[in-house]
Amino acid sequence: xxxxxxxxxxxxxxxxxxxxxxxxxxxxxxxxxxxxxxxxxxxxxxxxxxxxxxxxxxxxxxxxxxxxxxxxxxxxxxxxxxxxxxxxxxxxxxxxxxxxxxxxxxxxxxxxxxxxxxxxxxxxxxxxxxxxxxxxxxxxxxxxxxxxxxxxxxxxxxxxxxxxxxxxxxxxxxxxxxxxxxxxxxxxxxxxxxxxxxxxxxxxxxxxx
Numbered sequence: 001x002x003x004x005x006x007x008x009x010x011x012x013x014x015x016x017x018x019x020x021x022x023x024x025x026x027x028x029x030x031x032x033x034x035x036x037x038x039x040x041x042x043x044x045x046x047x048x049x050x051x052x053x054x055x056x057x058x059x060x061x062x063x064x065x066x067x068x069x070x071x072x073x074x075x076x077x078x079x080x081x082x083x084x085x086x087x088x089x090x091x092x093x094x095x096x097x098x099x100x101x102x103x104x105x106x107x108x109x110x111x112x113x114x115x116x117x118x119x120x121x122x123x124x125x126x127x128x129x130x131x132x133x134x135x136x137x138x139x140x141x142x143x144x145x146x147x148x149x150x151x152x153x154x155x156x157x158x159x160x161x162x163x164x165x166x167x168x169x170x171x172x173x174x175x176x177x178x179x180x181x182x183x184x185x186x187x188x189x190x191x192x193x194x195x196x197x198x199x200x201x202x203x204x205x206x207x208x209x
Contacts, residue, residue, distance in 0.1 A: 028129035035125065039086065041079050041137060079170065080112075080139050087140075087159070088118040100170060101143055112142040113154060122160025136166040138180075148185060157183050 007019030047053040050064040076082045080100040081092035093109030104112035122132045134156045145151045156164035172178045
């Protein structure tokens with residue numbers, strides 16, 4: 001039990017009082033904010049307008065104006081390690097993510113397995129009563145486990161996320177992606193092409209005066 005038992009255990013069960021409090025799931029406090037993290041992969045932030053760049057991004061400008069902007073973020077220059085540091089707040093070698101998943105090996109810090117001693121932001125939020133959802137690219141599952149029969153201990157649902165919808169590898173086909181829903185692979189939804197049933201109407205061209 002995570003909390004002290006507040007019920008009563010008597011000799012006669014009719015005089016006993018149950019307490020479900022220690023077993024009740026945690027609930028986020030009243031007024032707790034929603035947490036939305038958008039991670040852009042392999043993108044030069046200096047090009048964005050919120051950071052003084054020339055690419056106009058009005059939506060991100062509004063988010064930056066009403067939120068927090070960090071300018072001293074450390075990047076490992078590789079997607080899997082950087083993502084692991086954001087997930088845990090730890091150095092990528094402590095996370096076992098000294099390389100991308102395709103380059104893992106048996107040396108310390110390069111296994112591609114986040115140890116249990118490095119809690120993820122998803123696990124912290126779950127323990128505090130939040131529902132968590134990871135959408136999009138993962139690329140933090142070892143290559144040998146990206147299969148139906150592989151170990152699921154490094155998949156998002158074992159890393160603090162209630163749901164997952166996206167792809168596990170470093171890249172995928174934009175039109176026919178290798179999709180995963182929660183803990184199983186799925187076929188991508190069919191792409192519908194709208195077919196014209198009538199000829200487009202063409203306005204007659206007036207002769208010039």
